[in-house]
Amino acid sequence: MAFIPYSRQSVSEEDVAAVVAVLRSDFLTQGPTVPGFEHAFAELHGVEHAVAVSNATAGLHIACLALGVGPGSRVWTSPNSFLASANCALYCGAVVDFVDIDPATRNMSVARLSEKLVAAKRMGVLPDVVIPVDFSGLPCDLREIRGLADEHGFKVLEDASHATGATYLDKPVGSAWSDATVFSFHAVKIVTTGEGGMVTTNDAALAYKLRLLRSHGMTRVVEELEGRAEGAWYYEQQLLGFNHRMTDLQAALGTAQLKRLSEAHERRVALAARYDLILEALPLIRPCRLPDRVSSWHLYAVEIDGDRCPVSRARVFEVMRAAEIGVNVHYIPIHLQPHYRRLGFQVGGWPAAEHYYARAISLPLFPDMTDEQQDRVVDVLRGALGEAGTR
Ligand SMILES: *Cc1c(COP(=O)(O)O)cnc(C)c1O
Numbered sequence: 578m579a580f581i582p583y584s585r586q587s588v589s590e591e592d593v594a595a596v597v598a599v600l601r602s603d604f605l606t607q608g609p610t611v612p613g614f615e616h617a618f619a620e621l622h623g624v625e626h627a628v629a630v631s632n633a634t635a636g637l638h639i640a641c642l643a644l645g646v647g648p649g650s651r652v653w654t655s656p657n658s659f660l661a662s663a664n665c666a667l668y669c670g671a672v673v674d675f676v677d678i679d680p681a682t683r684n685m686s687v688a689r690l691s692e693k694l695v696a697a698k699r700m701g702v703l704p705d706v707v708i709p710v711d712f713s714g715l716p717c718d719l720r721e722i723r724g725l726a727d728e729h730g731f732k733v734l735e736d737a738s739h740a741t742g743a744t745y746l747d748k749p750v751g752s753a754w755s756d757a758t759v760f761s762f763h764a765v766k767i768v769t770t771g772e773g774g775m776v777t778t779n780d781a782a783l784a785y786k787l788r789l790l791r792s793h794g795m796t797r798v799v800e801e802l803e804g805r806a807e808g809a810w811y812y813e814q815q816l817l818g819f820n821h822r823m824t825d826l827q828a829a830l831g832t833a834q835l836k837r838l839s840e841a842h843e844r845r846v847a848l849a850a851r852y853d854l855i856l857e858a859l860p861l862i863r864p865c866r867l868p869d870r871v872s873s874w875h876l877y878a879v880e881i882d883g884d885r886c887p888v889s890r891a892r893v894f895e896v897m898r899a900a901e902i903g904v905n906v907h908y909i910p911i912h913l914q915p916h917y918r919r920l921g922f923q924v925g926g927w928p929a930a931e932h933y934y935a936r937a938i939s940l941p942l943f944p945d946m947t948d949e950q951q952d953r954v955v956d957v958l959r960g961a962l963g964e965a966g967t968r
Contacts, residue, residue, distance in 0.1 A: 580902075581950050582903040583765075584941070585943040589833070605824060610825035614828035615627040615629050621749070624777040628777075630822070632761065633762075634661040636775065643757070648670035648671070651674065651703070651704040653675065655710045658911060660911060661738075662708055674704070678712075678927075678929045678933060680933060682717075683933055684712050685710065687722065694725060705732065707722065707726065707734070708733075709755075710739075712907075713877070714873030715865075716737075719733075734759070735750070735754070738760060738774075752777070756778065756780065762775070767842075790819065792822055793814060794814045795814045796812065796815065848951060849877055859958065859962055860886035875942075876942065881938065888961065890938055896957065897958065906938060913934075940954055
């Protein structure tokens with residue numbers, strides 16, 4: 578019985594050939610492949626600018642900086658996310674706070690956000706940037722969040738690390754609503770470049786700043802220079818940037834992967850629909866579906882319904898791992914991490930995220946997963962939940 582991981586990259590012979598071709602070319606990095614990947618990604622998402630970076634964490638970092646986050650800025654995000662959604666603001670010296678989730682979508686709750694904004698306005702501490710996270714690939718309530726941003730004057734930096742291929746109101750995530758959107762191409766994500774990320778935006782000035790920030794703050798483009806080019810060698814550092822670049826090797830893999838995005842998405846959609854069906858009779862809360870958006874189905878996360886089943890999440894996890902099923906848990910609420918506790922965050926502060934975490938378990942889902950593998954996952958899960966009667 579082979580191990581079934583919760584997520585797994587899908588690398589084709591075409592992907593391998595694309596990377597090998599770059600290996601044999603003149604440029605391993607900073608050649609033509611990264612701009613080609615950016616162009617293809619922007620085109621596919623119907624967005625003006627796409628800036629490739631070394632990983633999504635780097636993308637979130639420089640997007641925060643480009644949006645003006647600095648010491649003393651206030652940045653709000655969802656506690657039900659990977660650490661990077663909050664860490665990016667700490668890198669910039671900002672003060673982080675959290676907005677609790679909607680138990681149905683597991684994304685940032687618009688109701689909680691509205692309440693928090695009203696209170697913050699009264700105290701003169703409105704956020705500068707809000708980072709909603711498209712958890713599991715289900716787009717957030719982006720139209721409502723945009724409305725609140727326009728009303729209260731904050732920027733929206735969407736963490737769409739899970740959501741490549743997701744759509745909201747018939748448009749790809751990353752095309753509209755947010756000031757900037759960040760995608761991850763880590764090996765477990767929807768499209769992979771090994772490590773990698775992309776920032777999309779329709780704001781040309783923001784894209785320019787992102788390009789500077791990812792590469793030492795420097796430019797060689799004559800039209801962009803503040804001074805006069807002293808010769809063809811001339812370059813200028815205009816601000817303090819980093820080396821957050823993607824390589825051409827990675828971009829070749831990403832470009833090849835992007836060609837199979839819709840095919841891979843269809844398979845994820847089919848597997849999710851099949852899970853919905855075969856899990857129906859079990860004491861689980863399945864992922865929600867909304868008519869105005871389509872998930873990328875990065876994760877298929879269920880909650881063990883404590884009212885109908887006394888078996889603990891820990892026990893179900895243990896039984897499934899023992900049966901070689903690579904279940905996982907997304908996410909330990911960020912504010913419960915020791916680093917964040919030392920910043921003053923406490924248990925009980927974001928109850929919906931904490932409640933969700935206590936019962937959540939992510940089931941395997943990846944494009945190359947077979948129906949037989951999925952059946953095995955469900956059989957083992959059924960057994961684990963059914964232990965209730967015997968324990
Ligand atoms: C994976 C992930 C990141 C970080 O992505 P990297 O490319 O690994 O840096 C950030 N946010 C979320 C929600 C993620 O899942």
